[in-house]
Amino acid sequence: MSLENEFEKTWKKVSEEQHTIDDITDRKIREGINSKIRREKKIKKLYWTAAAVIPFFGLLILYYTFQKPATDIRQKYVYESRETPKAIKLSDGSVIKLMPYSKLTLNKDFGDKNREIEFTGQGNFSIAKDKTKPFRIDAGGFYVQVLGTHFFLDQKSEEKKVELFEGKVKVEHLGKVTYLLPKEIWISNSHQPDYHYYDKEKPMSFTFNHTDYSEAIQQLEEAYNVRISYPDEYRSKKVSGSFTGNLNDILSIISYPFNLKIEKLNEKEIQLK
Structure with a gap:
């Protein structure tokens, strides 16, 4: 029974029994009951405050436990070039020439289990051969993987580019894989995503069988990524x-x-x- 109900019951009982209560006693009774009511309300308030705060802190603890990202504690080496090119020799014997304002990042344990690096900018790569540990480059949007080779990589221009001089290269971009052989080039831009073509000096074989001159020229343009103009009168030759x-x-x-x-x-x- 609440104190308010007990207060009402007490006064009804006194009234029914026709007891007489003087003013002083009346005031003391009222003050005593009101004091108990205030204490009970304060206890209830503290209880509900605690009930609300404890789950809140519990949620905070859970949030930071499960939402806070794991920290990569592995130490990294960072190499950067400024106004002039900078040559870096890695522990596996690979040599990378950073063009101005380029950056190379690798873990301290590079070469132990893998040869993975992150690269931004432009650079000439001469990668030491190791068939058991492919050299893999995260170029921010696409990946380049080699076993041992020499190539040029442009990661920062609007037209991304991988130009191979020796060996073999695998380029991965948006789920598509392109393999390059020497004197072959991969580019990607807003007009030509994942475009694979050949250096102008790379020997190629073409067969034409009573083909229009315009079509033969188009095949050369696509193979070597050039634009060839000629007099219009020869189109149908x-x-x-x-x-x-x-x-x-x-x-x-x-x-x-x-x-x-x-x-x-x-x-x-x-x-x-």
Whole structure:
């Protein structure tokens, strides 16, 4: 029974028995009962406050226990270049030339179980051969993996690029895998994602069977990632035969019957006239 109900019951009982209570006694009774009521309310308030606070701190403890990310305690080595290139020789014998404002990060235990690094910027890589431990580069958005090779990597330009000089390279980007052989190049930009083409000096074989000159030129453009312009009057001329050589060789052979001369405008454009 609450103190309020007990207070009411006491006064009803006194009234029924017609007892007379003087003013002083009346005041003492009231003050005693009110004091008990205040103590009970204070105890209830403390109880509910504690009941609310304890679960809150419990939730905080659980949050920091499960949500706080695990800290990688492994020590890392960081190499950076400033205005000038900087050559780094790793413990496995690999040599990496950092172009200006490039950065290389690897764990202290590099080479023990794997050869994994993080790279931003531009660099020339000469990777020591080790078939048991592939050299893997996290280039921020794509990965490059090699066993032992020499290549150029551009990670910071708008057009990402891997150009292979020796060996073999595997490039992984957005779930797609591209393999490169010497004098082959991989690029990725907003217009050409995962584009694989050949250095202009790489010998290739092409076969044309009564093919339009325009189609033969298009095949060369796609293979070597160049733009070739020529007089429109030769578009429908026919080309036949099997040819092997670099871009200049093939272009010279198929253009010879039309007496067209090659003029290199820049790295990406060639004009026939």
